Amino acid sequence: MQKFIHWLEEGRGDTLLRISTAALFIILCSFYLSGLRFVGPANEKVLERAVLAQNLADGNGFTTPVWHPQAVRVMEDRNDWRYGSDVLLPDLYTAPAYPVVLAFVLKTMPDKFRAWVESEPFRTYYMADFFLLGVSLFFFWVNIALIAVITKSLFGARAAWLAAAGYLLSAGIWEGVFSVNGGLLLTFLALLLLFVVLRFEQALMGPRRWMWAVLAGLVSGALFLTDYPAGLTILPTAIYVALRAWMKSPNKQPWTTGILSLALTSTGFLAVTLPWLWRNYELTGHPLALAGQEIAWRAGDPTAEPANFRNDLSSETASVNFRKLVNKGLDGMGSGLRTELWQGGGLLFVGFFLASLFYQFRRGSTNALRWYALALIAFQGIGGPFLDSGEAPLHAGIWLAPLFLIFGTGFFFVLLESSGEHSIWKKRVWIAAVLILQALPVVHWVLQPGVRGHYSFPPYAxxxxxxxxxxxxxxxxxxxxxxxxxxxxxxxxxxxxxxxxxxxxxxxxxxxxxxxxxxxxxxxxxxxxxxxxxxxxxxxxxxxxxxxxxxxxxxxxxxxxxxxxxxxxxxxxxxxxxxxxxxxxxxxxxxxxxxx
Incomplete structure (x- = not known):
């Protein structure tokens, strides 16, 4: 008994108890806020991913029950496809990764539980909507753990707790959870990519660096298959891996090490994406199928409205108008700078991150990773709006918010330690003040009346x-x-x-x-x-x-x-x-x- 008490008070038991308590608190908060604010899927794009997942789970492959006239006409003209009561229509608009994840969860459910999930909708809610929320919450919890692991590796345990708490208390992140649009999967993959690049950095002088270089490409490919504009992450990732391998190479010809690292990262990316791109090309003649029109579409513009093109019974695809493309991209970038950039990480953490750009951390690898994180945010924030239609965008400022939190937290503790203040209680007051300011929008949510129905009406009933x-x-x-x-x-x-x-x-x-x-x-x-x-x-x-x-x-x-x-x-x-x-x-x- 004495050994157990010692283990519980001073050994690993103390850490385990803290983590278990925090996990229970996070789960209870998640359930409470979900009951208060969740209103179901809010747009057609989210639901198209969901119905594709149902078909996948039923063994019907990448086919959809949503028959857009444009897709029907393309299949008729290019593939000699003909309508029939038992004919399935391939999906030509959706990136596959998020539907595959949903389908995997549905497929592994016990039959009785799945039948209950897909049972008749009730007056105020539909259980299948809560299934989507459950998957979103799962990735939310995993993301908190990944943030803590990465931050602890870079800045220590105290910073890990603060970064995880900042993510938990971010109103922008909670909006992403309730939108059930796959954004939390993107965040998970972005954190996984940062973790892989961190391990690559730690293994630069050893033989395992090649394995981590390949894994970085694989994860970038998974990001692309989750949301096509997110494939831009391969550019800063491949460049970073090549440059760091070249700079830290022990060989007499370091450029060969850099080129090999670049080739391995690119190979990992292509290994994941090429089968899907080939499938799309076989069906439509375009590697992104009909989703390739996203660059020409713009939601809210009657002449480039995505729904108008999808529902046009013609195999002709949208053509890019350069002026509209530039306007769309610039408007998206402006919206990102005004709103999304500050929503996910919160005003303080984004401010700390930006201030850290003028500071040199003690470890060179931490500085390098900070610049890599900035490159990821910049590539997505600048390039993403040009490639997305804006119909149901997955904003880079939201799904890359943990990068602000991780490095912003690290710089906050640098300021705290260099302030000359030795009182631990005063330091805790500063930490509490940061968390209170971060939590104010969430507190405002909690104080508002809860929703009356857990579905998005109108238009869905x-x-x-x-x-x-x-x-x-x-x-x-x-x-x-x-x-x-x-x-x-x-x-x-x-x-x-x-x-x-x-x-x-x-x-x-x-x-x-x-x-x-x-x-x-x-x-x-x-x-x-x-x-x-x-x-x-x-x-x-x-x-x-x-x-x-x-x-x-x-x-x-x-x-x-x-x-x-x-x-x-x-x-x-x-x-x-x-x-x-x-x-x-x-x-x-x-x-x-x-x-x-």
Missing amino acids: PTVFRAIKLNMADKFYPDYGLMSDAPAGLAWYGRTTVWGQPTQMRDFAAVLEHQPIGALLLTPHRLDQPFYTELLNSDSANPNHDATKSYGWGALYYGLAVGRVPAFFPLQKPVKIWENIYVCLDPLAYQPGAIR
């Missing part, structure tokens, strides 16, 4: 979406399909295949040649758009106008507003569910005897 699917299954002929302006939401909550609403009304008739449509769900995702009134031009708003020969849907929207669907439109039975949420049904789709 899980019980309604599931009811539409079940109603069709019971009453419609089996060959009739669903269409929506929010197809990923209907596919996720309704557990069914859904066509995206074509951009042009005339393409609706072309879709009917593939599959008869029994119901069209229209949500605020479309009807609340700022340019909705532009659809109601004088021609298309005329109920007698043949909109199948025009580009807009104005006649239908006008008909819904006045309660009279135009005669040319086959879905003649409109049902208003909520404000700006309608279902248009085809009376011919009902089976004999079905209650309408």
Whole structure:
């Protein structure tokens, strides 16, 4: 017993008890804030990853139940693909890593537990949304541990505790947790990359440096497969590995060591990414498939709106407009500097990090890693906005926030130790002050009233979406399909295949040649758009106008507003569910005897 007490008070038991207490506190805080603030997936891009994961877990490969007209037409034109009730549509828009992680978790679940997770949605929540939150929280917890490990290796145990606490108390990070968009996986991989490069730095004089050089390339490749713009990390990583190997090489010809390190890092990156790039090229003729259009798309611009291109029944892809590309990139960089840069790490930690750039740490390797972290942030912060459409961006200032926390914390302790203050209590007061300032936005959250429903309404209404699917299954002929302006939401909550609403009304008739449509769900995702009134031009708003020969849907929207669907439109039975949420049904789709 005395040995146990000694172990608990002075040995490893004391450390284990502290870590266990901290872990329990973190988990309880996570559950409390989740119940207070989680409102489910907020956009189509997140849900497209989720439904792709379901198909992967069901053994259907990289196929999607979200049928965008552009993807259908590309598959028809390039691969002799034809619609059929048992035909699967390959996903051509999504980076694979995050769906693979979700699918792995779903696949390893016990069958009864997965059936419970994917059961009928309740009035205020849907368990499958909480499954996405659970995966996000898992990476959040792992990230805290990785931050502590890396910071302890660089700056000691006290700095590790402060950096981990700063991450836990960051409002920007919590927003990333609740968005369930894969950003926490990006953060995990970024921390793993920093850890690998740290081990490479420590092994520079030994033979294991080659292994760490390859692993750095592998992790950079995983970042690319999680979010394509994140593949920019390979550039500073490969350059850093080559330069450090060249500078620290014991050989008489150090440049050979640098070139070999560069080659090994690049090989690791290509080993991970080439199979996926080849798959995309085989299907579409582009290594990124239809996601390669992200550079030309810009969310919020009617002439470059991503949804308009995805739902255009044409194999023609978007072309890059140089002026729009520059404007998009500069706007994204400006937004990053004004907002995202300070959200993830907090004002103080970002300030400490920037101030540390004018200070030389005692160890040269720490200085080198600090500049490497700055290069990662700069490459992503500058290059990322040019490559992303902005539809559901994964901001570099958020998923790279731990880099600010790690090195900002290190510099804070340098200031604390060099202040000449020897009282441990005064030092603790300064540490507490930093954490209190970091936690103020989170405290503001806690003091606000909690959310009433754990789903993003509008446009998503899980019980309604599931009811539409079940109603069709019971009453419609089996060959009739669903269409929506929010197809990923209907596919996720309704557990069914859904066509995206074509951009042009005339393409609706072309879709009917593939599959008869029994119901069209229209949500605020479309009807609340700022340019909705532009659809109601004088021609298309005329109920007698043949909109199948025009580009807009104005006649239908006008008909819904006045309660009279135009005669040319086959879905003649409109049902208003909520404000700006309608279902248009085809009376011919009902089976004999079905209650309408």
